[in-house]
Amino acid sequence: MTHHQDNSKEDVKNERHQQRQQKLKDAVETKVASAQEERGVLMIITGNGKGKSTAGFGTLTRALGHGKRAAAVQFIKGGWECGERNVLQKLGVDFAIMNTGFTWDTQDRVQDTLACEQTWCVAEKMLADAELDIVLLDELTYMVAYHYLAVERVVSALKNRPAHQHVIITGRGCHRALLELADTVSEVQSIKHAFEAGVKAQAGFDY
Amino acid sequence: MTHHQDNSKEDVKNERHQQRQQKLKDAVETKVASAQEERGVLMIITGNGKGKSTAGFGTLTRALGHGKRAAAVQFIKGGWECGERNVLQKLGVDFAIMNTGFTWDTQDRVQDTLACEQTWCVAEKMLADAELDIVLLDELTYMVAYHYLAVERVVSALKNRPAHQHVIITGRGCHRALLELADTVSEVQSIKHAFEAGVKAQAGFDY
Numbered sequence: 001m002t003h004h005q006d007n008s009k010e011d012v013k014n015e016r017h018q019q020r021q022q023k024l025k026d027a028v029e030t031k032v033a034s035a036q037e038e039r040g041v042l043m044i045i046t047g048n049g050k051g052k053s054t055a056g057f058g059t060l061t062r063a064l065g066h067g068k069r070a071a072a073v074q075f076i077k078g079g080w081e082c083g084e085r086n087v088l089q090k091l092g093v094d095f096a097i098m099n100t101g102f103t104w105d106t107q108d109r110v111q112d113t114l115a116c117e118q119t120w121c122v123a124e125k126m127l128a129d130a131e132l133d134i135v136l137l138d139e140l141t142y143m144v145a146y147h148y149l150a151v152e153r154v155v156s157a158l159k160n161r162p163a164h165q166h167v168i169i170t171g172r173g174c175h176r177a178l179l180e181l182a183d184t185v186s187e188v189q190s191i192k193h194a195f196e197a198g199v200k201a202q203a204g205f206d207y
Numbered sequence: 208m209t210h211h212q213d214n215s216k217e218d219v220k221n222e223r224h225q226q227r228q229q230k231l232k233d234a235v236e237t238k239v240a241s242a243q244e245e246r247g248v249l250m251i252i253t254g255n256g257k258g259k260s261t262a263g264f265g266t267l268t269r270a271l272g273h274g275k276r277a278a279a280v281q282f283i284k285g286g287w288e289c290g291e292r293n294v295l296q297k298l299g300v301d302f303a304i305m306n307t308g309f310t311w312d313t314q315d316r317v318q319d320t321l322a323c324e325q326t327w328c329v330a331e332k333m334l335a336d337a338e339l340d341i342v343l344l345d346e347l348t349y350m351v352a353y354h355y356l357a358v359e360r361v362v363s364a365l366k367n368r369p370a371h372q373h374v375i376i377t378g379r380g381c382h383r384a385l386l387e388l389a390d391t392v393s394e395v396q397s398i399k400h401a402f403e404a405g406v407k408a409q410a411g412f413d414y
Binding site: 013014017018021022024025028031032034035036037038039041043045047049050051052053054055056057058059061062063064065066067068081082083084085086087088091102103104105106107108109110133134166179182183184185186187188189190191192193194195196197198199200201202203204205207 | 220221224225228229231232235238239241242243244245246248250252254256257258259260261262263264265266268269270271272273274275288289290291292293294295298309310311312313314315316317340341373386389390391392393394395396397398399400401402403404405406407408409410411412414
């Protein structure tokens with residue numbers, strides 16, 4: 001093959017690339033042009049895979065980077081260390097923590113229901129606070145699944161929140177009523193997980 | 208129904224809850240006991256849904272909260288504002304940015320390949336740096352999919368990295384060779400997206 005032939009082949013490749021990208025650009029621009037509404041988005045991140053809570057906290061980090069005001073409610077989580085909380089609390093994010101720990105550790109339906117009620121009460125105030133641009137309700141789904149919290153109360157608080165406020169709900173097995181209300185729903189599926197291959201949960205990566 | 212009957216029904220519910228949670232606890236403890244290895248994990252977050260990059264940056268936030276050293280490489284991304292970068296750079300995270308913008312905007316295969324090469328060169332140094340506890344390769348998958356970067360080079364750099372170093376790769380359509388090498392793979396599926404319903408990409412939430 002001569003050098004000249006090589007060059008023409010590359011030219012064809014480059015031209016095809018340019019044409020494909022122009023088509024893509026047209027498609028993207030049409031979509032962007034038809035998406036002009038600005039308002040608070042309800043996003044749910046559910047499914048069995050790793051990355052739901054980190055996506056939630058990552059969005060708070062993103063919001064802070066634009067000078068937004070953020071708050072986080074951690075359902076289930078106990079008093080143990082949480083890397084995100086260590087960082088975000090210092091940066092001004094308001095945290096409410098249910099502080100009971102896993103349901104399989106407490107095994108106490110009455111106490112857990114009470115703790116959920118107290119934590120939800122704080123969440124409701126956040127969802128009514130027009131000064132908050134974004135609220136993360138981390139692992140809320142389990143509260144509804146365990147009947148610690150009626151889904152109607154969650155739906156009502158979400159519907160009545162300030163119009164500009166974004167809300168992110170994370171956790172497995174999200175209730176259908178919340179999925180229906182949501183603007184954006186991502187389902188994180190676990191294809192594989194290091195833990196299943198014998199790797200321990202590690203500080204700074206898994207919590 | 209008498210008050211006495213009400214109480215017994217609740218008692219039965221509470222007892223059943225306790226028994227179910229004890230079973231769950233046993234299952235969790237068996238799993239935790241068999242996962243004792245501590246080492247750097249390669250995690251890939253792929254799929255079409257929203258939340259891949261925020262999960263990546265959220266994990267960096269988590270790592271910082273435990274005093275870990277983190278770096279991020281942003282492939283594709285241009286010079287525009289990025290909420291996470293605004294926050295994490297100030298907290299000491301090293302950033303390398305490809306700075307070309309979307310392929311449909313540049314439409315230039317030769318220039319994009321060169322920019323990718325330069326950015327990958329920085330990424331390789333990070334993947335060889337034992338002082339880094341975690342490296343995020345944001346949107347790397349597209350570089351391989353577009354043949355800007357040979358997958359063998361990525362595999363080689365990942366295999367030869369320090370044993371304790373965690374790596375996160377994000378982006379759609381991840382190459383099979385990377386998926387096979389990964390310890391943890393999450394696929395984020397889009398169930399619905401506000402953008403499709405006419406909501407604009409908003410600062411502090413979408414970027």
